[in-house]
Amino acid sequence: MTRWLIGRTAQAAITFLVAAVLMFFLMRLTPGDPLARLMGDRPMTSEEVATLRGLYGLDQPLPSQFTRFVAGLAQGDLGTSIEYRTPVTTLIRQRLPASLLLGGTVLLLNFTLGVWLGALQAVRLGKPLDRWLSTISLAGFAVPSFWLGLILAWLVGIKWQLLPALGMIDPLLPASAGLGARSLDIARHLILPAFTLSVVSIAATMRYQRTAMIDALREPYVRTARAKGLSERRVIWRHAWRTSLFPVITLFGLWLPIVVTGSVFVEHVFNWPGLGSLTAKAISGRDYPVIMGASLLAASLVVGGGWLTDVAYAALDPRTRRAQ
Amino acid sequence: MLTLVGLVLIAIAAPMLLPDPLAQPDILQGVNQPPGAKHWFGTDQLSRDVLSRVVTGARISLTIAFLAVAVSVTLGAMVGLVAGYWGGWVDAVLMRIVDGALAIPRLFVLLLVVAAWESLPLLVFILLLGTTGWFGTSRLIRGEVLRLKQEPYVRAAEALGAHRIRIVLRHLLPNTAGPLLVAATLGVGNVVLLEAGLSFLGVGVRPPTPTWGGMILDSQEILFVAPWTSIFPGLAIVITVLAVNLFGDALREAVDPRHA
Amino acid sequence: MTAPVLEVRDLRIAFPTRTGDFARPVDGVSFILHRGETLALVGESGCGKTLTSLALLRLVPAPGRIEPGSRLDFEGRDIMGLDADELRAIRGKDIAMVFQDPMSSLNPVFTAGAQIIETIKAHESESTKAARDRALGLLREVGISDPELRIDQYPHEMSGGMRQRVMIAMALATEPGVLIADEPTTALDVTVQAQILEILDRLREIRGLAVLLITHDLGIVANRADRVAVMYAGRIVEEASTRTLFEAPSHPYTQGLLESVPRLTGPVQSLKPIPGTVPDPARWPAGCRFHPRCPKVMARCRAEDPSRLALADGHHMACWLAEETAR
Ligand SMILES: Nc1ncnc2c1ncn2[C@@H]1O[C@H](COP(=O)(O)OP(=O)(O)OP(=O)(O)O)[C@@H](O)[C@H]1O
Ligand SMILES: [Mg+2]
Numbered sequence: 001m002t003r004w005l006i007g008r009t010a011q012a013a014i015t016f017l018v019a020a021v022l023m024f025f026l027m028r029l030t031p032g033d034p035l036a037r038l039m040g041d042r043p044m045t046s047e048e049v050a051t052l053r054g055l056y057g058l059d060q061p062l063p064s065q066f067t068r069f070v071a072g073l074a075q076g077d078l079g080t081s082i083e084y085r086t087p088v089t090t091l092i093r094q095r096l097p098a099s100l101l102l103g104g105t106v107l108l109l110n111f112t113l114g115v116w117l118g119a120l121q122a123v124r125l126g127k128p129l130d131r132w133l134s135t136i137s138l139a140g141f142a143v144p145s146f147w148l149g150l151i152l153a154w155l156v157g158i159k160w161q162l163l164p165a166l167g168m169i170d171p172l173l174p175a176s177a178g179l180g181a182r183s184l185d186i187a188r189h190l191i192l193p194a195f196t197l198s199v200v201s202i203a204a205t206m207r208y209q210r211t212a213m214i215d216a217l218r219e220p221y222v223r224t225a226r227a228k229g230l231s232e233r234r235v236i237w238r239h240a241w242r243t244s245l246f247p248v249i250t251l252f253g254l255w256l257p258i259v260v261t262g263s264v265f266v267e268h269v270f271n272w273p274g275l276g277s278l279t280a281k282a283i284s285g286r287d288y289p290v291i292m293g294a295s296l297l298a299a300s301l302v303v304g305g306g307w308l309t310d311v312a313y314a315a316l317d318p319r320t321r322r323a324q
Numbered sequence: 325m326l327t328l329v330g331l332v333l334i335a336i337a338a339p340m341l342l343p344d345p346l347a348q349p350d351i352l353q354g355v356n357q358p359p360g361a362k363h364w365f366g367t368d369q370l371s372r373d374v375l376s377r378v379v380t381g382a383r384i385s386l387t388i389a390f391l392a393v394a395v396s397v398t399l400g401a402m403v404g405l406v407a408g409y410w411g412g413w414v415d416a417v418l419m420r421i422v423d424g425a426l427a428i429p430r431l432f433v434l435l436l437v438v439a440a441w442e443s444l445p446l447l448v449f450i451l452l453l454g455t456t457g458w459f460g461t462s463r464l465i466r467g468e469v470l471r472l473k474q475e476p477y478v479r480a481a482e483a484l485g486a487h488r489i490r491i492v493l494r495h496l497l498p499n500t501a502g503p504l505l506v507a508a509t510l511g512v513g514n515v516v517l518l519e520a521g522l523s524f525l526g527v528g529v530r531p532p533t534p535t536w537g538g539m540i541l542d543s544q545e546i547l548f549v550a551p552w553t554s555i556f557p558g559l560a561i562v563i564t565v566l567a568v569n570l571f572g573d574a575l576r577e578a579v580d581p582r583h584a
Numbered sequence: 585m586t587a588p589v590l591e592v593r594d595l596r597i598a599f600p601t602r603t604g605d606f607a608r609p610v611d612g613v614s615f616i617l618h619r620g621e622t623l624a625l626v627g628e629s630g631c632g633k634t635l636t637s638l639a640l641l642r643l644v645p646a647p648g649r650i651e652p653g654s655r656l657d658f659e660g661r662d663i664m665g666l667d668a669d670e671l672r673a674i675r676g677k678d679i680a681m682v683f684q685d686p687m688s689s690l691n692p693v694f695t696a697g698a699q700i701i702e703t704i705k706a707h708e709s710e711s712t713k714a715a716r717d718r719a720l721g722l723l724r725e726v727g728i729s730d731p732e733l734r735i736d737q738y739p740h741e742m743s744g745g746m747r748q749r750v751m752i753a754m755a756l757a758t759e760p761g762v763l764i765a766d767e768p769t770t771a772l773d774v775t776v777q778a779q780i781l782e783i784l785d786r787l788r789e790i791r792g793l794a795v796l797l798i799t800h801d802l803g804i805v806a807n808r809a810d811r812v813a814v815m816y817a818g819r820i821v822e823e824a825s826t827r828t829l830f831e832a833p834s835h836p837y838t839q840g841l842l843e844s845v846p847r848l849t850g851p852v853q854s855l856k857p858i859p860g861t862v863p864d865p866a867r868w869p870a871g872c873r874f875h876p877r878c879p880k881v882m883a884r885c886r887a888e889d890p891s892r893l894a895l896a897d898g899h900h901m902a903c904w905l906a907e908e909t910a911r
Binding site for chain 1: 638641643645668672675676677681685688689690693702706707
Binding site for chain 1: 420421423424425426427428429431432433435436437439513517520521524525526527537540544547548551554555557558561562563564565566569570573
């Protein structure tokens with residue numbers, strides 16, 4: 001077990017390193033000057049440009065730029081934002097809580113509602129409920145999140161004035177408002193972005209759970225459970241569903257990156273002050289260090305999520321737990 | 325399936341159906357007209373016909389998607405075949421790279437690359453979409469090849485001294501066609517969404533070329549006065565992607581009975 | 585012979601086919617199981633043994649269904665007429681099952697003990713503590729050494745033989761009157777097979793169980809069963825006491841089966857598999873279903889379905905040869 005864990009961790013580290021290297025070369029090998037935009041903003045003297053180049057290490061040959069990059073990475077230094085003139089790590093730290101709140105809510109929704117609906121579909125396999133849920137969830141999968149966000153912001157937020165459509169906190173909220181009022185305010189702001197993000201992503205969880213549950217329901221031990229005279233509820237939700245949850249754990253790790261990636265569009269549209277909208281702004285501003293930082297974070301979440309999944313799987317499944 | 329055929333037909337026939345594919349402004353009717361008899365989908369802030377732009381957008385978006393997927397499927401098949409068949413360190417190195425690439429969400433890969441271009445030529449955009457989409461496919465094909473390698477007929481061909489390239493092309497490639505086709509179909513839906521997203525962020529296809537994502541971006545400011553400018557291109561995306569995905573699902577069931 | 589506990593008459597199971605037709609893998613099975621006896625149900629793979637046994641608990645997998653006109657009586661109660669709750673009360677409590685593959689028939693994520701205890705608690709209002717004590721006793725009874733250790737183990741931590749013992753313990757937990765054992769030893773090696781069969785036999789004697797032993801291995805039947813029903817293509821073609829069946833097999837299929845069984849005595853060359861394969865349930869051959877493979881086929885066999893005839897007391901078969909013998 002220990003050996004396996006070390007191996008799996010090493011594998012994750014290598015994968016992340018490869019990803020980081022790929023990212024570095026992706027950025028440097030594309031045409032265009034990272035400073036082009038800064039220079040476009042206002043005319044700069046060649047000295048100024050040279051200073052800036054020195055600051056960002058752009059005056060050095062590629063290999064030494066690369067060493068600098070890796071060294072910075074090792075120290076947790078992701079460079080400085082061109083737009084905000086602030087270290088990228090600081091920016092990420094500031095924006096992370098909002099993203100975690102949104103991403104966490106969506107994960108929670110997907111893994112309660114999605115798992116339940118998917119299991120229900122499997123139980124009603126081939127019946128109208130199953131078919132309808134399949135179609136609806138697939139349709140959700142086909143919806144561009146930014147478009148759904150815009151439409152919802154317009155309908156629910158502006159036209160019907162039901163919920164706030166922008167930001168995370170009401171700027172008019174009096175400073176004296178208590179914790180309860182503040183939480184409620186944030187929760188109200190959270191509804192639309194979280195709903196949007198869930199709609200476009202819940203299909204994956206549902207389909208995965210549905211397949212896993214269909215497989216589980218076909219297992220001989222489910223037949224055994226029925227033959228023992230257990231109630232249908234117990235057969236389905238204890239014997240079939242419990243075992244079908246293991247494959248779904250895998251998905252949880254895979255969805256971890258949703259905290260950053262899935263929400264680029266949605267955060268942008270709803271002006272949610274998280275990493276996604278930071279990234280979206282960085283794109284129009286060609287703020288490379290920020291894009292890079294967000295990409296690195298996303299990659300680390302992908303790799304970390306995969307690692308976590310495998311470890312959780314090994315820890316939870318009695319078959320692997322004791323077999324090691 | 326029918327929807328899909330219909331969409332492709334509309335996209336191809338667009339220039340014939342519409343006298344005005346680039347959607348010249350209709351000054352007489354005015355800007356931000358709601359849907360009506362003359363302009364079924366209304367007009368936008370430049371008094372252009374939304375229907376014409378949605379249909380022309382279909383041409384652009386579908387062309388981009390098909391070409392990009394062609395690129396990525398070819399690359400994915402090649403890498404997958406090589407890695408799976410040659411094995412050894414070739415496989416190990418390729419798969420480590422693929423692992424790393426898969427760790428970066430595709431959107432971010434594209435953002436890193438695309439943002440560098442001041443004005444992105446369409447062909448380059450397609451190539452970029454294509455070259456960032458093959459990692460998963462190569463994984464899939466590698467798995468298939470590993471399985472097929474154990475098949476008696478491949479072993480027999482090897483024993484008879486057939487050339488490696490010949491084995492790959494004659495025996496392995498045709499047998500991976502099924503999963504490849506499924507991957508390609510689902511890839512098309514994916515690319516349509518990605519392209520729309522990038523265009524919406526302003527880093528994909530640049531105006532005035534109409535794309536669905538770009539139209540939604542343009543209509544953002546006038547959403548409250550002319551929501552139709554946003555609703556129709558969005559619906560076009562949903563219908564296209566849904567049709568493609570449903571088709572891909574059906575295809576998968578046909579190709580791989582385990583999923584039935 | 586004592587009172588019948590389970591009576592099956594004209595059992596038919598239909599599955600819809602792709603063409604809109606029905607396949608009937610079980611097509612008119614009848615037999616009676618008496619208290620305290622072991623009835624063996626024997627036949628090649630695919631002849632419908634498992635489906636027959638599942639039907640006894642109304643567990644035929646969808647989209648298959650038991651056709652109207654089939655009769656299943658358990659101690660005078662009509663199983664076909666029971667509602668879901670009544671069925672549940674019988675399943676596991678009165679009629680228990682042991683399945684073919686002990687690996688996949690036990691739930692991998694629950695301990696052996698949990699699965700036994702849950703069976704007890706499904707039928708009796710016992711405390712968990714009391715149910716656990718009973719489970720320990722059962723494990724001991726089926727010959728598991730160190731039950732205190734085993735009760736908290738997961739199926740994958742046990743050998744195949746041990747898992748099958750757990751299955752049997754679980755089946756016996758609520759003292760059923762009927763035990764259906766569907767090829768309980770197929771997945772096990774020979775010595776373990778013998779032990780498992782020994783346990784079943786002992787429990788039958790001690791508890792007065794009626795056992796329906798399903799197998800395709802006639803070697804098992806010879807030592808363990810009181811009576812044998814030979815099944816072919818969804819029907820029972822011959823039924824007799826074990827001794828009669830082995831001494832005077834009458835149906836050509838039974839004869840073929842006996843010739844295909846390796847015996848310790850007699851030359852090895854005499855091993856003759858029956859040529860051909862079991863037909864497809866969606867397209868049973870016309871006339872006698874065995875006729876395409878039958879060495880003694882007559883013109884009549886191709887056209888007419890033989891009905892079940894008594895050859896002697898307790899010895900029936902469905903074959904036109906029976907008429908000749910009777911004459
Ligand atoms: N779920 C199902 N759907 C359709 N047909 C089925 C299904 N289950 C069983 N059958 C059909 O019923 C026939 C009998 O199956 P059954 O499992 O009863 O055979 P068996 O005698 O137990 O064979 P074995 O010795 O292999 O266990 C099979 O040939 C199969 O074609
Ligand atoms: Mg069977």
